[in-house]
Amino acid sequence: MVVEMNAIGIRLYKLTIHAGEKRDEIDFSDGTVNVLSLVNGFLNQRKDVNNNDEKQRSWFVEQHTVDGRFIRGVIKYGNYGFESDLVDRNTKESQYRRKSTDIEQIPLYFSFWIPENGSFGIIAFQSFQGKSCINIVSSDLTNYFSNRFHESKMLVRKVMPATGDASLLEQPVKKLIWMKKNQSADTADELRNLPIDLFDIEMSFTAKRRGRFGLLKDVLEELDGTSQRSTFVYQGVEFEQGCAVVRVGNRPQRVGVFGFHSNAGVIDITHQVDLAAGHPTYDSIVPVVDQLIADIYDDLTP
Numbered sequence: 001m002v003v004e005m006n007a008i009g010i011r012l013y014k015l016t017i018h019a020g021e022k023r024d025e026i027d028f029s030d031g032t033v034n035v036l037s038l039v040n041g042f043l044n045q046r047k048d049v050n051n052n053d054e055k056q057r058s059w060f061v062e063q064h065t066v067d068g069r070f071i072r073g074v075i076k077y078g079n080y081g082f083e084s085d086l087v088d089r090n091t092k093e094s095q096y097r098r099k100s101t102d103i104e105q106i107p108l109y110f111s112f113w114i115p116e117n118g119s120f121g122i123i124a125f126q127s128f129q130g131k132s133c134i135n136i137v138s139s140d141l142t143n144y145f146s147n148r149f150h151e152s153k154m155l156v157r158k159v160m161p162a163t164g165d166a167s168l169l170e171q172p173v174k175k176l177i178w179m180k181k182n183q184s185a186d187t188a189d190e191l192r193n194l195p196i197d198l199f200d201i202e203m204s205f206t207a208k209r210r211g212r213f214g215l216l217k218d219v220l221e222e223l224d225g226t227s228q229r230s231t232f233v234y235q236g237v238e239f240e241q242g243c244a245v246v247r248v249g250n251r252p253q254r255v256g257v258f259g260f261h262s263n264a265g266v267i268d269i270t271h272q273v274d275l276a277a278g279h280p281t282y283d284s285i286v287p288v289v290d291q292l293i294a295d296i297y298d299d300l301t302p
Contacts, residue, residue, distance in 0.1 A: 007181070007241070008273060008280050009127040009256070009266035010289060011134055012159040012296055014120045015112070017145075019152040025119040026152075033149060035121060036114040040066055042144045043073065052136060056081035058103050059133050064110075071112040072286060077133040078105040089197070108133055109285050113293045118301070122293045123156065127266060128279065159296055168255070168299070169217035171246040176205040176213060177254065178232060178239035203239070216255070219244050223258050232258060243268055249295025267292065 017026050017033055026032055046061045057079050064073025080103045086096040098104075109126040125134040138156040145154040159168070180201040205213075213219055223232075223242070232239045243254040254268035272288045273280040 007127075007129050007268065008270045008275075008285075009130075009132075010269055010292060011125045011127060011132060011266055012292065013123040013125070013134070013138070013156050014159055014300070015114075015123055016120045016155050016157070017152055018155060023153060027117065027119050028115060028121070029117045033145075033152065036066070036069065036071070036112075038145065038148070039071055039112050039114065039141070040064075042141055043071065045144075046140070050140070051080075055136065057133075057136050058105075059136060062107065069114050069116065070290070071114070073110055074282065075108045075110055075133055075137065076105045077108050077131070077136075078103040080104075106131065107279055109280065109282070109289065110137075111286075111289050111293060113297065115297075120300070122159070122297050124289045124293055126280070126285070126289075159300070168246065168248070169215060169220075171216045171248075173213040173216055173219050173244040173246055174207045174211075175245040176219070176257075177243050177245065178203045178205075178234060179241040179243075180237070180239050181241070201239075203234070203237075213244070216244055216246050216257075219257055248292065249298060251291070251295065253292070 015035070017028070017035065018024060019026050019032060028035055043061050043064045046059075049058055049060045051058045057077070059075055059077040062074045062076045064071060081100055082098075083100050084098045085094045086098060087094050106128050108128060108131075109124075111124045112121060113123075114121040123138075125132060125137070127134075142154045142156060145152075182198050183201055207213055214222075232242055241256065242258045243256050245252050246255055247253070248255075248267070256266040256268065269280075269285070269288050269292075272284075274284040275281070
């Protein structure tokens with residue numbers, strides 16, 4: 001399979017509030033914290049640029065709206081602190097000399113689902129080619145909370161880390177997909193005369209009939225060593241990313257099992273959204289993420 005597009009992923013997180021000596025999870029309905037109002041206030045105060053010189057990262061909330069129990073929006077995120085040449089990919093001629101103070105900003109979609117009742121909410125953060133702002137934003141959010149509620153604690157934890165959430169770890173895997181990004185047409189004799197410069201390669205492994213590759217936890221355990229490396233070699237070909245197709249709710253979704261940095265556990269929605277200038281359009285990503293949040297919330301609710 002030959003495709004040409006950028007990887008659009010979604011990372012899902014549980015948001016919980018803990019109070020008391022035992023740091024028990026509190027129910028959002030008990031009135032201790034108005035979580036929806038708090039998150040909205042936090043986002044309103046992050047409209048200006050926030051620079052983290054230690055990590056050389058910059059971000060700000062470009063837009064956000066409150067819609068019932070949802071808060072959706074877009075964060076502009078980028079890094080700085082180094083120089084480089086931006087060149088035309090065909091002519092190799094320099095177009096611009098990037099300064100160390102320049103920031104390569106990308107739009108990243110986010111969504112908070114904060115129910116009126118229950119002990120947890122769901123946060124979804126988009127990633128783009130492996131780049132994500134979740135760590136820097138969630139750290140800022142939890143500090144914002146701590147400065148206002150000294151006796152309580154907010155936690156933001158992955159729904160699908162490398163060890164996985166229990167409900168997802170038990171999902172059977174019938175299909176695995178290995179990926180190699182940004183390959184030059186010059187490397188494939190059969191494609192040299194076609195009007196394409198770069199493409200992505202996908203190789204899929206599908207279990208026959210009633211077979212399966214095991215549960216997601218089995219696949220993650222088997223690939224544990226691979227997740228610590230940058231590539232996976234199959235019959236002499238190096239693949240940079242891999243995902244397992246599992247059901248989230250009643251829908252098959254691609255969930256990363258190895259890849260760049262912490263891509264394992266990321267849901268790949270590249271084929272479910274419309275792209276403009278390489279990024280997902282707002283109108284197309286909203287319903288996809290809403291459904292993911294609804295599915296994972298149902299899976300995690302007893």
